[in-house]
Amino acid sequence: MSSSNQPLVAVVTGASRGAGKGIALALGAAGATVYVTGRSQQEGDAALPGTIWSTADEIDKAGGKGIAVPCDHSDDRHVQTLFERVSREHGRLDILVNNATFLHDELTVRGGFWQKPLDMVDILNVGLRSGYVASWFAAPLMIKQRRGLIAFTSSFGSSCYMHGPAYGAQKAGVDKFAKDMAVDLRAHNVAAVSIWMGMLKTERSMRSLARAPDQYAEFAAMAETPEFTGKVIHALYRDPNLMSKSGQVLIGAEVAQEYGIQDADGKQPPSHREMLGSPAQAHPAIVD
Template sequence: MTDLSGTVALVTGASRGVGRGIAIELGTAGATVYVTGRSVADGTEGLPGTVTETAELVTERGGEGVAVRCDHTVDADVEALFDRIERRQGRLDLLVNNVWGGYEAYDETFDAPFWEQPLDRWDAMFDAGVRAHFSASRLAVPLLLASDTGLIVATSSGDGEKYRGSVPYDVSKTAVERLGKATAHELREHGVASVVVQPGFTRTERVVATFEAAGEPVPEETHSPAYVGRAVVALAGDPAVMERSGDVHAVGDLAREYDFTDSDGSQPPAFELDTEPL
């Protein structure tokens, strides 16, 4: 088990799903984890999960969970978040850019041709996704520079250069990965690493609810959010992580390189899209 005792981490968008999985695994490794999201007392979109619950789970696992209500599309919220971390911690060792608003208002038009897509879906994916990652990264850098092990990890999705099935989704996720590469380029001389991870088909609360509503079983090829969390823990505990800076790694590939498994002991391979490269 990687020991991250003394590590100060921030996981954005951690009310549920991948963000919660990452936060809990960081807590299991002993880290202090700030978890953000809009859900504090009640879930949003009819889905369970709040930052308060996630922070409690982090603490139960042996870390220290700190819940912070933050809408990452509101600059004042984000600035207040980093001011709080600076006042209380004086540094930040790990930023996980996971917040994502692109699945809100999910419906049958998600995979429609781009000319039939609602424009607000593009806005959600970029404002509560790409812009939110950029905003958090720029505010985090002064705190990451105060750390001996500064690291930014962004979550994306995909499979190489293959088309992701929806123009807004494909372009926004590609932008997240390019942001990770570009920030790595500028941060390298300052000793801060930036890495992008691509989860596979993840059993988030949203995915489970979608299949249950359709009366279908959740596909066997899915993995838990903890699998992604263990990838982030492995990266955060790797003294040579700077050698990976600027890279995009599938969680399944990292599992084999770092020799970790999902919570059920399995080791699902890297996700493969059934589409052609662009």
């Protein structure tokens, strides 16, 4: 376990923008050294603003240390190189946040899955498979120190219909990763959890808000900042009873209430459990 005078070392995948950027900034504000991964190295590389370099710079300004690492999470060799660098430079890893994913521009367009582009399914490669690969490389580092947290960013789309079957399958998949990885890691005192985030104020959602402010007014009122989930992940890691939560699918807003965490401006984001459903937890049976 990292000592109190030793900064946490974290990897946040897909942190050029959106949830990943916010999580990375929150960990940086808590003093962590954060490896920021993604493909966007220059503005214009993606349709939305943000780069790994700008996120790393903001982490530095927040009081942490940001390390930008160009990484295509569809290429296992890139991921291997990332974790070899973490091992070489720090010899350990405290937190891995599996957030990298593929969000198609037509994700929120209404219509049947067969009416949408076939490459919508790429979310099962970058988003599902990539989370497994990153965890595979991260686990030995955490096992060696007998302490660590692997967190998957997920959503209520794991349970209810949200944006179609490809999106839902990816979220359900990372939830199952957390449940099953926790079984394998328990003897090594390493935790795995999946966190359902609420509606987020990201570059993508704020673009939609600007286009139709009346339509998204209610959304804006209840949305979480991306940093909110980062605060939750940091609190989870620091919880001496972290292992009691390992293997669970957690609603971030509810964990925040448990730990007394608030979002920006003292806001307490709602759970959405009654409206969108409850996480399905793992059955205790283990079949080797």
